[in-house]
Amino acid sequence: MEGGKEHGVIVAKFAPPQQNLIEQLQVKYKELEKGFQAWLAEQTLPVETVVNSAINGAQGAAMGYFMGILTKDVSTSIPTASQANLNPQAMASFQQAQALAGGPLIQARNFAVMTSVNAGISTVMKRLRGKEDIQNSMAAAFGSGAMFTLVSGMGGPNPLANAVSSGLFFALIQGGIYKLGEKFSQPPAEDIYYSKTRSMLNNLGLQKYEKNFKQGLLTDNTLPLLNDSALRDVKIPPGPRLLILDHIERDPEWKEVRKQPVK
Known part of the structure; x- marks a missing residue:
């Protein structure tokens, strides 16, 4: 009995540990991500900006496409501009509804532009100012909000004014989120x-x-x-x-x- 126990202990000691495939993939992904970020930090500002904008734009396009699929049924129930006899103010609201309820390709385009602009501005601000803070976050949110308004057709009769208004709204929201994140991320x-x-x-x-x-x-x-x-x-x-x-x-x-x- 004692020999059997010792043999069991030796086998357990030298048996290779079972490795979780998911954990291995997570570790490998983190290593690749860390290496990519290290490489990107060594690149020039234009290269870093283009790469970050492209990556975030692709993510935004995927998110927008998925949202477009979910809202596809809603967009089909909205009449076209030729079918709607509306005054200018109502027509602006009508155009905004159409922009938000566009199909998958339209939403993919809108969100791709918004996320790529946000990433591009954030990259430039961080590199030039040497830090990442609320000013960078709000500037990026302003630019992405303004571009989203222009590209999506939500600008209405005064596209530039509405783009600025949307940009300010995005910046204020992002600033509030940033402050809340700081508050909850810091220990008491x-x-x-x-x-x-x-x-x-x-x-x-x-x-x-x-x-x-x-x-x-x-x-x-x-x-x-x-x-x-x-x-x-x-x-x-x-x-x-x-x-x-x-x-x-x-x-x-x-x-x-x-x-x-x-x-």
Whole structure:
């Protein structure tokens, strides 16, 4: 029996691990994407702009084509301009509805122009200004919104004025989205006091007890002073308490601090 167990352990140890094909493809894709981005960053501004515009334009065309298929039934129910006896203001709204409810090819063209212009302006702004911020994002949104209005036929009787209005609307929306993204992507201000605590808990597999530390105001500065009583007060179970205290005891950064008497 013992020999069989040892043989099983050896086989398990040297057997090749099963690899997930999807994970392999994801890793390969990330490597290719990283290499492509590194190559693109070394190119001149015109080359980078053209490549980014082409890639995003193709993505926009695919998205627009799909949307055109979904709205195809709607577009067939809208009468043609010759069938509609409308005043100028109503005719402008009618043209906008036609533009938004166009077929797959029309929507593919409209979205391709919008996304390629957005990518082109973003690339130029980022390269010239050396950073990516809300100004770049809003400028790109303005240009893409204006071009979408002109290409799609939503301009009506005053295409330039409507293009500017649409561009401003796109820019304001994009600016708001950018600010919301910044707000939700940044950790709360209080998290800076729990960076070491979070790292310790992650290493121990005790991430779920971070909220206990915060509820008890046990910040990074209190880590060298922790004892069983303090951890018990914040309702951390005995097992995790032992792991946390042992980790702190072994950490050379905090070992000397713990030896010092508390004043």
